[in-house]
Amino acid sequence: MEPRVIKTESDYHAALAAIERLLDLNPEVGTEGADALELRTLLVQEYESKQFPTSLPDPITAVRFRMEQQGLAPRDLVPYLGSRSKVSEVLSGKRPLTLAMIRALHTGLRIPANALLQGRHATLKEEEDEIEWSRFPVHEMIERGWIAAKVSDARERAKELMQSFFSPIGAPNAIAARYLKKDHIRSARTMDRHALAAWSARILICAGKGRSAEFKSETVNLKFMRDLAQLSWSAQGPLLAREFLENHGIALIIEPHLSRTFLDGAAMISASGKPVIGLTVRRDRVDNFWFSLMHELAHIALHLSGDSESFFDDLDTSSHHDSREKEADKLAGEALIPNSVWAKSPAKSLRSPEAAQHLAQELKIHPAIVAGRMRHEAKNYRILNQMIGHGEVRRLFSDIQWN
Secondary structure, three states, rough: OOOOOOOHHHHHHHHHHHOOOOOOHHHOOHHHEEEEHHHHHHHHHHHHHHHHHOOOHHHHHHHHHHHHHHHHOHHHHHHOOHHHHHHHHHHHHOOOOHHHHHHHHHHHOOOOOOHHHOOOOOOHHHHOOOOOHHHHHHHHHHHOOOOOHHHHHHOOOOOHHHHHHHHHHOOOOHHHHHHOOOOEEEOOOOHHHHHHHHHHHHHHHHHHHHHOOOOOOHHHHHHHHHHHHEEEEHHHHHHHHHHHHHHHEEEEEEEEOOOOOOEEEEEEOOOOOOOOOOOOEOOOOHHHHHHHHHHHHHHHHHHOOOOOOOOOOOOOOOOOOHHHHHHHHHHHHHOOHHHHHHHHHHHHHOHHHHHHHHHHHOOOOHHHHHHHHHHHOOOOOOOHHHHOOOOOOHHHHOOOOOO
């Protein structure tokens, strides 16, 4: 619907919804989408100034209010605003919010778009210098074959090369800004967000090249996950899992992590609305592959939706302080080995290869999965080391350039 003067409350809410949709699209400056966003913003501001001029906070007040609500320090805004200096300038009122900042704050901290847009009578200009292109790991990406260029060009041509890299999945500046924002990250170590953004884009680019079936939101449930787990019995299990998921509209992409990301897996939504799982096979073990896969599937079943954040997981880190990670761990464990079966199995107490084999046969899953559970429960990672499938996953994906 074309923008028009707002006369009623219904018109007002429709305009706000349109602004939300346009912000999600992250239109490039100078495009029809950016012009529409600017016009709708001005129309909303004009209506608000007449109807309730003092009811909405200015953008900085809205940001500070959310910081107070969530116990955030200024340094916590760096992923949304770009750097410590920019955070300082924004909070002091010396720097206006750009479109990229508004998008990141709205999506990441759920600050209402209409509050962030208050007082913006100038053009909503997304400044290209907000994205620090040289901080992307261009050198490593060239060496991996993700970017066709000379390593010597990495620094001088960083912006050009990264914009070209991001372009298959959308407007480069918008995609870069989207994946530099703070998503749901499970890790006790600080991840390099530029490397994480590049890896995320790589996963989505690869997923876009495949041909998966239509995805139905009710597909992933406990039965689906248990049926998938039984494919682990085969030595070709990981390949069978990829095919099984593809036939149900879910892309499974295997791609080693980039330096300083400490990543096991991720769950994301593609531009087409289909779920995408990325696995790094950081630990080349059968037990780790299947738990990582089930954990990301659990996020799809429990937490991921069309407008939600992505999930990035370092599974060496405890889920103790994160309710969603605890839920994903619980569902993944239940899908692989039901607690009711585990409670009655000799494997719970014997810690022997024979007990692991017996339970694996009962559940029709790979013995490595049972051995992994036994090691985890015992908090003893020296036992059953010969059963967890060392070196049996990466070799199946011979087309991948392993580190």
